[in-house]
Each structure stands twice: as C-alpha cells, then as structure tokens.
Amino acid sequence: MAEVKTQEFQRASVKALADAKLQSLLGRSMGTFDGARQEAIEELTPQRWEEMREKGRAIKRHTLDNLDYYLELLYDRVTQNGGQVHFARDAQEARNIVGQIARSRGLKLAIKSKSMVSEEMSLNPYLEEMGVEPVETDLGEYIIQLAQETPFHIIAPAMHKTKEDVSQLFEEKIQRPNLKNIEEMAGAAREVLREKLVNADMGITGANFLVAETGTLVLVTNEGNGRFCTSVPRVLVSITGMEKLIPSLEDLGVFMRLLPRAATGQRITSYVTHVSGPRRSDDEDGPEEFHLVIVDNGRSRLLQDPDLRESLYCIRCGACLNICPVYHKVGGHAYGWVYPGPIGAVVSPVMVGLNKAKDLPHASSLCGACRDVCPIKINIPRMLLKLRTQLAESSDSTQRKVSIGEKLMAKGYRRLMSSPKLLSLTHRLGRLAQRPLLRKGLIRTIPFPPFSRWTRSRDLPPLASKPFRQIWAEKLGKER
Amino acid sequence: MAELLGTSKESFIASVRQSLGRTGGEPDERYAPLQEDLSSLEERASNTLERLKKDRGRLVEELARVAELQGWKVCQAANSEATLDYIRELLQETKAKRVVRSDQEIFRQVPVDELLEGMGAQVQVMAREQSGDGEFDPASAELGITGVDYAIAETGTAVLLPRKGISRLVSLLPPVHLALVRPTEVLESLDDLYLLRRLEYHRNGGDMGSYMNFITGPSRTADIEQTLVIGAHGPRETHMVILAQE
Numbered sequence: 001m002a003e004v005k006t007q008e009f010q011r012a013s014v015k016a017l018a019d020a021k022l023q024s025l026l027g028r029s030m031g032t033f034d035g036a037r038q039e040a041i042e043e044l045t046p047q048r049w050e051e052m053r054e055k056g057r058a059i060k061r062h063t064l065d066n067l068d069y070y071l072e073l074l075y076d077r078v079t080q081n082g083g084q085v086h087f088a089r090d091a092q093e094a095r096n097i098v099g100q101i102a103r104s105r106g107l108k109l110a111i112k113s114k115s116m117v118s119e120e121m122s123l124n125p126y127l128e129e130m131g132v133e134p135v136e137t138d139l140g141e142y143i144i145q146l147a148q149e150t151p152f153h154i155i156a157p158a159m160h161k162t163k164e165d166v167s168q169l170f171e172e173k174i175q176r177p178n179l180k181n182i183e184e185m186a187g188a189a190r191e192v193l194r195e196k197l198v199n200a201d202m203g204i205t206g207a208n209f210l211v212a213e214t215g216t217l218v219l220v221t222n223e224g225n226g227r228f229c230t231s232v233p234r235v236l237v238s239i240t241g242m243e244k245l246i247p248s249l250e251d252l253g254v255f256m257r258l259l260p261r262a263a264t265g266q267r268i269t270s271y272v273t274h275v276s277g278p279r280r281s282d283d284e285d286g287p288e289e290f291h292l293v294i295v296d297n298g299r300s301r302l303l304q305d306p307d308l309r310e311s312l313y314c315i316r317c318g319a320c321l322n323i324c325p326v327y328h329k330v331g332g333h334a335y336g337w338v339y340p341g342p343i344g345a346v347v348s349p350v351m352v353g354l355n356k357a358k359d360l361p362h363a364s365s366l367c368g369a370c371r372d373v374c375p376i377k378i379n380i381p382r383m384l385l386k387l388r389t390q391l392a393e394s395s396d397s398t399q400r401k402v403s404i405g406e407k408l409m410a411k412g413y414r415r416l417m418s419s420p421k422l423l424s425l426t427h428r429l430g431r432l433a434q435r436p437l438l439r440k441g442l443i444r445t446i447p448f449p450p451f452s453r454w455t456r457s458r459d460l461p462p463l464a465s466k467p468f469r470q471i472w473a474e475k476l477g478k479e480r
Numbered sequence: 481m482a483e484l485l486g487t488s489k490e491s492f493i494a495s496v497r498q499s500l501g502r503t504g505g506e507p508d509e510r511y512a513p514l515q516e517d518l519s520s521l522e523e524r525a526s527n528t529l530e531r532l533k534k535d536r537g538r539l540v541e542e543l544a545r546v547a548e549l550q551g552w553k554v555c556q557a558a559n560s561e562a563t564l565d566y567i568r569e570l571l572q573e574t575k576a577k578r579v580v581r582s583d584q585e586i587f588r589q590v591p592v593d594e595l596l597e598g599m600g601a602q603v604q605v606m607a608r609e610q611s612g613d614g615e616f617d618p619a620s621a622e623l624g625i626t627g628v629d630y631a632i633a634e635t636g637t638a639v640l641l642p643r644k645g646i647s648r649l650v651s652l653l654p655p656v657h658l659a660l661v662r663p664t665e666v667l668e669s670l671d672d673l674y675l676l677r678r679l680e681y682h683r684n685g686g687d688m689g690s691y692m693n694f695i696t697g698p699s700r701t702a703d704i705e706q707t708l709v710i711g712a713h714g715p716r717e718t719h720m721v722i723l724a725q726e
Contacts, residue, residue: 029706066507068497075489080686086485087492097485139712140703158703166704186701186709197713198619198653213514214681214688224652224699224714230691231648242496248513249678253671256635264702267550268635270714272694280690284607284647296492304499 001091001297002122002150005336006348006357012334013363014457022160026331029159033322036265037373044261055254057376060313063212063245067303070212070245071294077215081277083290091121094295098123098204098237101291102132105235107202113219113226114138115206116316117239117295119151119338120351123204134204135196137225139189146173152332153340154318155263160331193225203229203287207240208315209255210292213248217292219273220259222266230275236287238275242294243303243312255315262317262375298351307386311346313376320370320380326363335360342370342380349387354394361387405450420469430463438462518682525679528672539633539666540722547636551697551710552659552720559724564595566721567625567658571599574656574717576622580606583645586627586660590723606647624654624715630676631661631720634669637696638720641689651695657715659695661722 088094151157279286321341699714
C-alpha cells in the first residue's frame, strides 16, 4: 500500500502554510477550476444540472446497495466479451496480480494512463523491481513520476509545480534543457513519451466507469494517452476500485454530463474511450488480452457502514477539492495519502485506519461547500461528523481525540451559558483580563496553554465592550 | 480457461454481500432499464431514428455550432465539390505528404485517394492486410482521414467504432485528423447514442464490438499551471466536414 502519512496532517499543514510559493500557486489556480465548473453548469442550465445530479445519485445508490449482484453481472459480461476479471482484496494482492500477468508473458514496457488505484497500490516501484518499466503518460502524472512525488490533486496531479519547476525537472531527468514556455514543455514530453506509447507491450489504465450490462470499461481523458494505452500494447490491464460500477449502458448519458462539467468545466472531454474486451478476430488493432482487476482495499469497510456508504458514490471529479477552504490553504500533500480534500478526509481514515488519520475528519470547517458542488450530492460534512463522533466515543483511549481538559472546558461552558448572572460576571472579568493581551484590537497570542496552542495559528477577536445582551436590553428589544 | 489470480470471484463477492447484509439474488428494488426487453428497446430506437430524421436539418446546424465550440474546424459542404475543395485546401495548408485513412464505405462517396495522389501525396489504408507493402510507416503520417459511425450534436463528438478496416490509430497517430460526417449519422444527444449501442449489443446476442471512441476536438492538456495546450498525445488539429444531404 502507498505510504501512509495521514498522521502528519498537522505538521504538513503548518509546512504548507509557510510555503510562500505553494500559497501563491494555490491562490492562483483554485478559483479557475470552480469558475469553469460554474460556467459549464450555467450553459447546461441549473435545472438540468439538478436533474442529472439526482439521477446520478439514484443510480449510484442503487448500484452500491446491490453491489454483489452487479459485480456478478459485470464478471459474466466481461468474460463473455473475451476479457478476464480478477479480484483483489487488498493492495498487495492487486500488485501480485498485475505482476504475475507481466511476468508470465514476459512484458517489459508498461504505459500507464492515470489510475488512482495504482497509486493506492504503489504499483510503479513494484513493477520496476521486477524489471518492468512503468511510464506514466498523462502529462501531470509524468511530471510527478519524474519528480518521484505523489499526486497533489485528483485531476491535476502536478498542480503544485510551477513551469520553472517543470523546466528544471525536464532538464535534469530527460535532458531537455532551456524549455521556456509551457507549450515547449508539453511538446518535449510528447516527443519523449511517443516513443514509449508506440512500443509498449503492456497498457495499464484505471477506469472512470464500469458498465455491468455490457462489460464495458469507460475512460474519460483529454490528452489521448488513454487511447494509446488501450490500443497499442498487446496486453491491457485495467485496475479499478469496485465502486466504479453502473448498471446500464444508458446510465452513461447521465455520468458523461456530470463528470466533465464537474471536473474541468468541459461539456465533454476530448476523448471518451469505451473498452468492451480484447480485439475481436478481424479487428485491425487493439490488445490481444484484456484483464480487469477489481480492487477492494478497504472499500468494504465503507460499504458496510450505512452512514459512510455514500462516500463510494464518488466519481473523482475533484470539485470538492477546488471549493474547500482547507484544501485551498494546505493543498493536497498535507492529507498524507492518495485521496486529498474533503472526500479524502472521509475515505482515507476508513481505508488506512481511523487511528492513523485522526486529524483528517477535523480538517474541515463543515461549511458544506463540498456537498453543494458535488455532482452526486454526497453529504461529506455529515460523514465527517460521523467520523468525529466515532473518534470521540471510541473506547480505545489511543483513538480518543478529546482530552480531559477539553471535556472540563465543555462542562464549564455549559455551566456558564446556563446562568445569566455568571455569564455577565465572566464577561466583565474577561474584559479586564484581556486588556494586556490586545494588539491592534485583536488578541494575537495568549501566552499560556492550552490557549497558546490555539492562538499559534489564529487571532482571537476581543470581547465586545458592550455585550449583545446589553444592546438588546437598551435598544433592540424595545423596538419590537 | 481463465487463470486464477488473486481472490476467487465467489469469495470476493460473498464478502461484499456480507458487508451489505444481503442474502444474494436479484437487487432489492428492480432496476427498470435492465428489465427492458428487446422489443421495447427496438421501439424506442425506432422512435428515436424517426425523430432524428425529422430534425436532421436542425441537428446538422447544431452539430456544426457545438463542434466548432469544442475545437473542431468545421466545414458544412454545400455539395460534393465543396468537400473535395476543403480536403484539397487542407492538404495544401498542412503540406502533408503521407496520409493514412481507414477503409470505410464513405470513401466510395468521397474519392480522397485520387484527389490526394493527384496532388502528390501518398495515401495508405491503415489495415493489417494493406500494410504489408509498406509504402511508408503509418507512424510518420501527417494526416489521418476517417469516416464516423455517429456524430453527436449535443457534444460535438465524432463516434468511431474501430473494427475490420477501421484501425484505432488513424485518428490518433497523425497530428491532423479529418473526420467526414454524413447527415444521416448525426444524433441529437448522448442518450440517443447509448440507446442505439445498447440495442446493438442485445440484438447481437451480447456483443457490440471491442471498442468505441468519442473524439471531441483536438487533444489537449492543462497539467502545467492550468495553462491550456492544444495538442498532447493525439492530434493538435481536427477537422470535420459535414457532407451535403443526399
């Protein structure tokens, strides 16, 4: 499994916040995505968009609620198409399957189109070790492969790289010096990758959708690398999470309207590729073998919990990342595993273990923007609360997030707020006590714990000179 | 015989079933689309075709409009002469010397070979049988010409179904792709397309061919600083000629 660094969320966030270059990049790019999404919805009309969202959600709910049935159907139909379906319970099993296919057929060069599941599996290092060269062919993925990093964003993996970073990387790693503009860089990658694309003997892809009825795998792409991966190599291996299923071919009409608009604000992407098995005997080209690897790797735990099941409706468009105020500031790497942002804060803790990702359910202001933009209307804030409750109520003290001090404070607060006299007294005392702390009208630091920790990254507005209750009594209350 | 790699199907699905608390069998609620029988599919498809026929003029206009928005260069040819003129100009502009095409019926209607060879270009059908004499390496072609199986007005999409005579690579390898569209191939929406393909699947007893490609304009990437670059791994230039109504 991919290295889990979810424990380090706090440290990684502080580091990201202090990184001026990253902050400037995030500031520039995040709005662009959501602006495009909104325009695309306007163009379709908001009414139609709502209709598609409702349909999409209903289809996903039905499929996930009956996933065993649809897995069975998919298996039959892919097999009928001449493909082979393999099942993997976890990352290691999935790696072994891909490895065995490569080894037994003597495959040497694997071209990959974007696959988040292959990131879960850390597939690339595994293939390298066994002598297969894996080449990421999506430009963003290629950049982070050269940089030996992990994706920063679900659909823009190299979003955190400036063109200067890429220029330097291309000079060092592929000996293409002095590339000045972005077009030249894309051109250089195109040239280097073309040779791989036409010579590979193994294609590895993910899947955006799997149609159970016809045994069809659907890839939604813009660059064309996905078409190469599914056309040139003699063996095609597609790796996918088991939640990607939809029942009918006609359901694609809904999802093809939802995904491109939510992801990049496009009416449709440059390419949508539908693979129904290996080449037929009189086809001119296409893979001789088609393998579909269906991966669980922690998804049954999400499936099992009726409160968390809807996290599996996700179609990985990235819209919730683009709108999230927390993602805007800390970026994708701080989340510490494959899936960042609000949806990552739900799925990662369950997939890697809640005790290893205690901070993620708290990495949200619960503002609800993620739920509002989600094309499948996934209620992310509700699930984050559920995970917070699980943490707070856990009998395992190592999982418990709430300290004794915090509990005492909550008790004190309750006492305070239920007594008007006590509240009034505290307010008066507080106003006096805060005086030495005021700097330009704000409390910047409280020099003793536990408050010092809170003010380390925040400012506290001071208590008002006149409390609301007094204003109400003097003025507002009388106006009624 | 399929090789067994990983977990067996039975055990994997049983564990999913257990997670769901289901006992197996049919879905809890019937899913209407999958209950539909062939005759109902056929009826819906024939209604669709009827509607398309009635609206053809409007749909061709809409296809041209949306395709242009999506990055195609679109020509609505007034007659067969106009089609050939457009191709002639395209060859001059691109200075293509090597052209690949697929082997489709439309090329009997549009004689591109004579035209292009007359202008000094080499034309090669990209197919296993034809590639033997190897006039040139298809990977070095500068222009690829295909027909389409469908074109979708809603999205400005050319739909290709690679099969015998139609390589997957004609519209992918060369930097310039030209798609020839007949008005009868124009569909209104994605829903029309998926309905027709679904009918095809069931009418053929569970087969609709190995591949279906949607092509909508040139290949593109915005993976560096969200800056759009046209021309990634696929063609950087895409042309669509919509032939005149017969």
